Amino acid sequence: MLREAVKKGSGPVVAADGLALPFASGAFDVVTVAFGLRNMASWPGALGEMHRVLRPGGHVLILDFSVPPPPLRGIYRFYLHRILPQIAGWLTGERGAYEYLGDSIERFPAGKAMCSLLETAGFAEPSAQRLSGGIVSLYTARA
Numbered sequence: 001m002l003r004e005a006v007k008k009g010s011g012p013v014v015a016a017d018g019l020a021l022p023f024a025s026g027a028f029d030v031v032t033v034a035f036g037l038r039n040m041a042s043w044p045g046a047l048g049e050m051h052r053v054l055r056p057g058g059h060v061l062i063l064d065f066s067v068p069p070p071p072l073r074g075i076y077r078f079y080l081h082r083i084l085p086q087i088a089g090w091l092t093g094e095r096g097a098y099e100y101l102g103d104s105i106e107r108f109p110a111g112k113a114m115c116s117l118l119e120t121a122g123f124a125e126p127s128a129q130r131l132s133g134g135i136v137s138l139y140t141a142r143a
Contacts, residue, residue: 019045026055034063038108047121054143060123061140065101066110068134076135080105114139 002013016022018033018040031050040046050060068076080102089095109117114137115126123141130137 019049021049021053023053025052026058027053029055029058030061031058032061032063035065037062038064038104043109043117044121047117047123051122051143056143058143059140060118060143061138062114063136063138064108065105066108066130066134066137067105068130072133072135077102077106110137115141 002015005013014022018036019042031054033046033050037043037046047060054060067073081099085095085098085102088098092098108114111128115128118126118139118141123143126139126141128137128139
């Protein structure tokens with residue numbers, strides 16, 4: 001993905017551990033992560049690093065999967081745990097990766113729980129916005 005970004009002219013890219021970012025404190029105005037925080041070994045650790053590299057008043061934006069509220073919840077969970085792993089496993093031969101996906105989405109903190117994690121990491125004014133009926137959520141906060 002990084003090679004493709006460079007091909008498209010994105011400028012310099014860096015591959016790094018999200019729990020130990022190789023940047024100075026206060027180096028950025030904005031930090032974004034899409035569908036990645038859920039896969040970090042430590043959500044508080046990753047949020048702490050994001051806060052560290054943001055300048056005071058900088059913004060964090062986190063986009064990730066979530067479990068929608070009823071009435072979509074039951075249908076979505078059935079799809080996520082029964083249909084998606086079967087179809088994706090058949091297409092890719094990697095059913096386990098898609099079983100992991102459903103489990104990781106179920107475990108990932110959502111709504112108020114994510115806002116609380118953001119506050120614990122030092123962020124102010126955390127907010128959660130459900131998108132796509134709640135299948136995806138956008139979290140924002142200020143350093």
